[in-house]
Amino acid sequence: MNCPAPLLYVRTSMLDMAYEAHGPADGEPVILLHGFPYDPRSYDGIAPALGEQGYRVLVPYLRGYGPTRFINTQVMRSGQQAALARDLLDFMDALSIAQATLAGYDWGGRAACIVAALWPERVRGLVTGDGYNIQDIAHSHEPQAPETEHRLWYQYYFHTPRGVAGLTAHRRELCRLLWALWSPSWAEGPSQYEQTALSFDNPDFVEVVIHSYRHRFMYAPGDPALESIEQALAQQPPISVPSISLCGADDGVGPAPEEDDDLAHFSGFYRRQVLPGVGHNIPQEAPRATLAALLELLRPLDPSAASLKLDSFYRARR
Numbered sequence: 001m002n003c004p005a006p007l008l009y010v011r012t013s014m015l016d017m018a019y020e021a022h023g024p025a026d027g028e029p030v031i032l033l034h035g036f037p038y039d040p041r042s043y044d045g046i047a048p049a050l051g052e053q054g055y056r057v058l059v060p061y062l063r064g065y066g067p068t069r070f071i072n073t074q075v076m077r078s079g080q081q082a083a084l085a086r087d088l089l090d091f092m093d094a095l096s097i098a099q100a101t102l103a104g105y106d107w108g109g110r111a112a113c114i115v116a117a118l119w120p121e122r123v124r125g126l127v128t129g130d131g132y133n134i135q136d137i138a139h140s141h142e143p144q145a146p147e148t149e150h151r152l153w154y155q156y157y158f159h160t161p162r163g164v165a166g167l168t169a170h171r172r173e174l175c176r177l178l179w180a181l182w183s184p185s186w187a188e189g190p191s192q193y194e195q196t197a198l199s200f201d202n203p204d205f206v207e208v209v210i211h212s213y214r215h216r217f218m219y220a221p222g223d224p225a226l227e228s229i230e231q232a233l234a235q236q237p238p239i240s241v242p243s244i245s246l247c248g249a250d251d252g253v254g255p256a257p258e259e260d261d262d263l264a265h266f267s268g269f270y271r272r273q274v275l276p277g278v279g280h281n282i283p284q285e286a287p288r289a290t291l292a293a294l295l296e297l298l299r300p301l302d303p304s305a306a307s308l309k310l311d312s313f314y315r316a317r318r
Contacts, residue, residue, distance in 0.1 A: 005047070005059075007067060012090035014075045014083075018067035019060035019091070022051025028124075029097045030294065032059045033088065035106020035129070036209060037175035038281060039065050039199035041192070045287030046103075050294065058095070062107060063087055064208030066199035077204050079107075079212025080222045081135050082229035085114035092122060101297055103290065105129025105246075105282050107212070117237040118229070125297030126243040127290065129282045130254060131262030131272065134233055140217045151253055154178060158213040167209060171200045182252040183279025192284065242269040244293040248278035248285070 005020040020040055030050055032043045040047075040059040047057045061068040062084065063077075070077065088111040092100060101124045104112035110133040116123040117134060143149065154174075157163035167174055176193055183189050199205075214220035222230055243266055247256035256274045263270070273293070275286050283290045 009067075010091065010094045011071065012087065012094050014070060014090070015063055015087060016069045016071055017060055017087065017091055017094075019058050020047070021059075022047045022057040023053075023055050024051075025056060027051075027054050027056035028298070029092075029100035030055045030057045030298070031088070031092070031097075031100045031102050031112075032057065032283070033102065033104030033108025033111055034059075034062060034065075035104070035108050035281075036212070037178055037196075037200060038106070038284070039196045041196045042105075042281055042284040043287075044284070046283055046291050046294070049291060055298070058091075058100075060087075060091055061199065062111075064202050064204045066202060068202070070204060076223045076225075077207040077211060078215070078223040078226070079208040079210070080215040080226065080230070081110050081114060081233065082226035083223060084108075084111035085118070085229060086226060087111065088115050089119065089122070098122070099124050101125045101127075101294065103127035103283070103294055104133075106133075106280065109133040110135070113239060114229070114233060116241045116243070117239045118232055120239075120241050123241045125294075126239065126241050127293045127297065128243060128245050129280075130247050130251070130256070131245040131260070132239065132265035134236060134265075135216050136234075136236055137216055137218060137230070138234055148254070155213045155217070158210050159217065159219055164206065164210055168206050171205065172197050175200055179281070183248075183250070183281050183285060184252055185250045185277045186279050186281065186285050189281070189285075236265065238265055238267040239270075240266075240268045242297055244297065245270070245272040246282050246286070246289060246293060247272060247274045248280055248282055249274050249276045250278060251280045253280050 005022050008019055010017050034042045043059050047059050050057045102112040109129045113133040116126045179189050260272045278286045
C-alpha cells in the first residue's frame with residue numbers, strides 16, 4: 001500500500017524537516033514517527049485513512065533520512081535520544097501545534113515517549129511500539145541475556161571503524177538484512193524495501209546512525225545543547241498520558257516478553273497489545289491494529305462509523 005502525500009518542509013532550530021501531510025489543516029493533529037531503518041512509508045496504510053476521517057496527520061522524515069537536512073554544517077549530526085525528542089518538539093512548535101496524538105516505534109517511538117514523559121501537556125495520547133522506549137544509558141554497559149545480546153550485533157558493529165565503513169559502503173544491503181531479521185514473518189517486506197531504501201541516501205544518514213548507536217552505550221559524547229534533556233531522561237521519568245503499547249510477537253530485535261516489564265513506567269491509562277505474526281516494523285506490518293489503537297485514544301464520536309470508513313478505505317486500495 002503506497003499512498004505518499006505531497007512533500008512539505010518546515011524549518012526548526014536544527015533542520016529543514018521534510019514531512020507528508022494528510023487531512024484538513026484544521027483537523028486534530030496526529031504525528032506519526034518512523035524508526036531505523038525505515039521512513040514515512042511505514043504509515044502508508046494509516047495516514048491516509050486518518051486524514052479521510054478529518055484528522056490532520058503529519059509524517060516527518062527524521063534527521064538523517066530522506067529529504068530532511070541540517071540547516072548548517074555547525075549543527076552536530078547527533079542521533080542521541082534527546083536530539084530526536086527535541087526535533088519532535090521543534091517540529092510541533094514550528095507548525096504551531098500545541099498538542100498532538102503521537103505514534104512511533106524504534107527511534108520514532110523514542111522521540112514520542114520522551115516528549116510524552118517530559119512535556120505531557122503537549123501530548124493527548126501515545127501509541128508506542130514496544131512500550132517504554134526511553135534509554136537507560138547509565139546502565140547500558142550491564143550485560144544482558146546472551147539471546148538478547150546476539151540480536152544487538154549490529155549495534156556493536158557500529159561501535160567499530162569497520163562498522164562505519166560497512167554502513168557507508170553497504171547501507172542498502174545491511175538495512176535490507178535488518179528488515180529480514182527483524183520482521184521474519186512479514187511476507188510483503190522484501191517487495192516494500194526499495195521504496196524506503198531511497199531515504200538512506202541522505203548525506204547525513206551514516207553519521208547520525210553511528211552516533212545514535214554509540215551514544216546510547218556512552219561511546220560517543222552527546223550534543224552539549226541537549227545535555228539538560230539527557231539529564232532529565234537519566235531519571236527514567238514516567239509517562240502519564242493515555243498510552244497503548246503495540247508489540248510484535250515475532251520482533252527480531254526484542255520479542256515481546258510474556259510479562260510486561262514496562263508497566264511501571266506508565267502512570268496513566270495504559271494497555272499492552274501483543275500482535276501475533278508481527279515483527280519490528282509494527283505500523284507497516286499491522287496497519288489496522290495501529291489504526292485501531294490510535295482511534296481508541298482519539299475517541300471518535302461514533303466508533304462503529306469509524307470502523308466502517310476504515311473497511312471502505314482498505315477495500316478501495318486492494
